Amino acid sequence: MSKRDLKIGLSVHLLVLLLTFNSVAIERASAVGARETALSLAVVALPGYFSVFHNQAFLTENSSSSLSLSYRQPYFIRGYSESALSLVYPTKTAVFAVGVTQTAIASYRESNIGISIAKELAGKLSAGILFNYFCLNFPEINRQKGSFQVDGGLRYQLTDRLSLGFHLRNIVCSKLETFQYNLSFPLQIRGGASYLLTERILLAGETVLERNSGIGIRCGTEYVIRRTFRVRGGISTNPFQHTVGFGYCWNFCQLDFAMVHHEILGYSPSFSISFSL
Numbered sequence: 597m598s599k600r601d602l603k604i605g606l607s608v609h610l611l612v613l614l615l616t617f618n619s620v621a622i623e624r625a626s627a628v629g630a631r632e633t634a635l636s637l638a639v640v641a642l643p644g645y646f647s648v649f650h651n652q653a654f655l656t657e658n659s660s661s662s663l664s665l666s667y668r669q670p671y672f673i674r675g676y677s678e679s680a681l682s683l684v685y686p687t688k689t690a691v692f693a694v695g696v697t698q699t700a701i702a703s704y705r706e707s708n709i710g711i712s713i714a715k716e717l718a719g720k721l722s723a724g725i726l727f728n729y730f731c732l733n734f735p736e737i738n739r740q741k742g743s744f745q746v747d748g749g750l751r752y753q754l755t756d757r758l759s760l761g762f763h764l765r766n767i768v769c770s771k772l773e774t775f776q777y778n779l780s781f782p783l784q785i786r787g788g789a790s791y792l793l794t795e796r797i798l799l800a801g802e803t804v805l806e807r808n809s810g811i812g813i814r815c816g817t818e819y820v821i822r823r824t825f826r827v828r829g830g831i832s833t834n835p836f837q838h839t840v841g842f843g844y845c846w847n848f849c850q851l852d853f854a855m856v857h858h859e860i861l862g863y864s865p866s867f868s869i870s871f872s873l
Contacts, residue, residue, distance in 0.1 A: 626650075628666050628680040628697060630852035630868040634841025635816025636830030638800040641751070641761030641790040645850070645870040646682050648695040648712045651763045651786075652724025653751035655691040655714035658684050664870040671861045676701040690715040695726070705733045710747075722751040730772070730781070743772040745781060757792040761802070782807040788814070796820040800830075810834060828854070835859070841866075848872040 629646035632639045639650050643657030645664040666680040680697040691714045699706040708731070714724030731742035749763035765784035772779040788802025798818040805811050816830030816839070824846055830839045841854030854866040 627668055627678065627856070627864075627866065628682075628695075629664070630666065630841055630854040630866045631818075631828065631843055633668070633856060633866045634828035634830065634839050634843075634852070634854035635800055635818065636814045636832040636837065636839045638788060638802045638814035638816040638830060638832070639790075640749070640763050640786040640788045640802045641759045642800055645684070646680070646695075646868070647724075648682050648684065648693040648710065648726065649680065649697070651749035651751065651761050652693070652712045652714050652726050652747065653722045653749040653763075654761065655684060655686075655693050655712065655724055656716050656722040656751065658686055658691055661685050661873040662870055663873060664868060666866070666868040668864060668866040670864045671858070672863060672865070673701070691724075695728075707731045707733075720753040724749050724751075732772075741772055743770045743781070745770050759790045760787075761789070762787045804834075 626649070627633050627637065628649040629644060631644060632646055632650060637650070641651070643654040644650070645662050646666065647654040662684045664682040668678040670676055670678065678697065678699050680695065683694045685692045693712040695708070695710045695712065697708045708728055710726045710728035712724060712726040714722060716722045726747040728745045728747065729742055730745055731740055733740045746767045747763070747765050748767055749761065752760040754760055763786040765786070766781040767783065769783050770781050783806070785805045786802055788800065790798065790800040793799055796819060800817070801815045803811065803813055812832060812834035814830065814832040816828065818826055818828045820826045824844060826843050828841045828843070831837070836859050837856055839854055839856045841852065843850060843852040845851070848871055850870045852868045856864040856866065858864070
């Protein structure tokens with residue numbers, strides 16, 4: 597047996613083992629966007645091309661349509677991937693977005709498709725909501741099961757340099773009944789801030805609370821070296837990880853790269869590309 601086959605086999609075995617317990621949470625792919633990943637996902641109070649996955653209220657910061665693609669290979673395991681697509685379309689009254697993700701390992705798949713709407717409620721306050729359909733397949737019987745989920749977020753622009761963000765994931769704590777066991781999706785609460793320290797330095801931080809995982813802290817910083825090039829780094833707890841990355845943008849295109857290091861599992865590269873339409 598090759599090392600590649602061994603890694604895939606162990607990963608699938610671990611995943612199946614986790615799913616055999618009742619009330620286990622299945623995480624929708626959350627490490628979407630290389631910029632967001634490089635900042636250790638401390639982006640609940642940051643606008644971006646992938647806000648549809650992180651805090652829908654910050655979609656109101658998008659003034660033009662955009663198409664974004666993201667790809668991640670966790671721990672360099674061949675056959676294990678997380679991919680995402682984001683499409684944002686602002687109008688005069690609100691901003692609409694579609695987000696699609698897929699997690700795949702061997703023949704196992706988890707897929708999501710969500711539709712979001714965000715709107716300014718007042719001069720400094722915005723709100724957004726996401727209606728998401730989560731689906732997982734069972735390759736051994738060639739069937740699928742799915743569940744509807746709802747996310748929602750708030751954005752408050754305290755000053756020109758300071759933004760506050762609050763987000764709820766899986767608001768209704770939906771469940772998924774499979775053929776052999778039940779799965780639950782716990783409520784996740786995120787709150788944080790981003791601060792533009794100087795014209796070149798951006799600071800971001802947030803606190804994450806989830807029933808099954810406890811409390812986690814995420815911090816990230818972005819430094820603009822040139823108008824088109826910036827470097828990023830971050831750190832997070834629960835689990836402990838540190839991240840680095842960079843971004844390059846020109847005209848209507850932005851390219852980002854990130855690398856995440858888990859203290860036990862190793863490195864995970866992430867790429868994303870965004871087009872402002």
